[in-house]
Amino acid sequence: MNGAERTVRVARTGPDGPRYFQTFRVPCGPRTTVLDALLYIHRHLDRTLAFRYACRQAMCGTCGVRVNGVERLACYTLLGAVPGRVVTVEPLRHLPVIRDLAVDFGPFFRAWEAIRPAFVPADNSRAEPARIPPDDPDRQLIDRHRECISCGLCYSACDVVGTRPGFPGPAALNHALCLVLDRRDGASPDRLRAVDGPQGCWACHGLLTCSNVCPKGLDPSGAIEDLKRLIAFGRRHDVAV
Ligand code: SF4
Ligand code: SF4
Ligand code: FES
Structure with a gap:
């Protein structure tokens, strides 16, 4: 992997329910979004990561997550602009987690x-x-x-x-x-x-x-x-x- 990278810490669901965090290194360019990071993880590092998205342009409302504790659309949040050393991605609150970042609406x-x-x-x-x-x-x-x-x-x-x-x-x-x-x-x-x-x-x-x-x-x-x-x-x- 060349160029800039970021550490992304993702909430995962264990086989019997309890939550844990898994850390990945992902490439980060000027236009890389948090959704791009999740897609990179899914395609190259862990095919089992579950998350939801559709339009990739802040229209469908399906990619909501919490990024470093703040609710954001993953497709509308630049990875490089997230402050802090680590980017932590968690599911939305007050909704049952189906798996990892996918919640039941x-x-x-x-x-x-x-x-x-x-x-x-x-x-x-x-x-x-x-x-x-x-x-x-x-x-x-x-x-x-x-x-x-x-x-x-x-x-x-x-x-x-x-x-x-x-x-x-x-x-x-x-x-x-x-x-x-x-x-x-x-x-x-x-x-x-x-x-x-x-x-x-x-x-x-x-x-x-x-x-x-x-x-x-x-x-x-x-x-x-x-x-x-x-x-x-x-x-x-x-x-x-
Ligand atoms: S944050 Fe709330 S009010 Fe705003 S678009 Fe999403 S659901 Fe609608
Ligand atoms: S209590 Fe809930 S609905 Fe009212 S301002 Fe705060 S966040 Fe919005
Ligand atoms: S993928 Fe549709 S709003 Fe983010």
């Missing part, structure tokens, strides 16, 4: 059920929902919270998810706000009731941990604050722009 998506994640047309006439043009103020409020790729990074970073059973998590609550702000949606009152209460948005301490790790630049913490305002005051214009 079941709890993440089941948590969305609490917020009634599907659009419910207020108009039952079966007509196509009216379009909300891009320059509409409501649309601009919603646009700030769209483009979630369901990567689960915020869910893993959120300590409340790990300590408060029933808390839907930042991504689900961010999605709830998108629907509540949509004037065509008929389930917003129910949805606001569903996220009210000590297991809902009031459990959030608002310290921005989720927003700081979102690879799409979304602000789920801010969305939760907006939900709190809507519950407390019931006025859309109280939502921060």
Whole structure:
């Protein structure tokens, strides 16, 4: 192996469950990502390493891991830019580990059920929902919270998810706000009731941990604050722009 290398320490799952770490030396160029490092390990050093990826361009949301303790998309994190002598790669938190870095997203998506994640047309006439043009103020409020790729990074970073059973998590609550702000949606009152209460948005301490790790630049913490305002005051214009 020529050129620069980095030491990558990867969490592995033992045959009967307990976790251990395995260390590899991998080549590191200016554009090498953490995902490239995992692929190198898989192709050249250990064919049994399990991890998940698809698009390799921060679109599909499947390659989430923790890199030196911080939630990151493996395909969107330059290996050479990770500080420290060793790059430690671990699976996301709060989700059952299937093997090595591959986790079961079941709890993440089941948590969305609490917020009634599907659009419910207020108009039952079966007509196509009216379009909300891009320059509409409501649309601009919603646009700030769209483009979630369901990567689960915020869910893993959120300590409340790990300590408060029933808390839907930042991504689900961010999605709830998108629907509540949509004037065509008929389930917003129910949805606001569903996220009210000590297991809902009031459990959030608002310290921005989720927003700081979102690879799409979304602000789920801010969305939760907006939900709190809507519950407390019931006025859309109280939502921060
Ligand atoms: S701001 Fe709220 S949702 Fe985000 S990580 Fe903190 S507690 Fe979790
Ligand atoms: S809000 Fe951001 S971090 Fe959370 S699941 Fe969506 S894209 Fe990922
Ligand atoms: S592989 Fe799709 S987001 Fe990383």
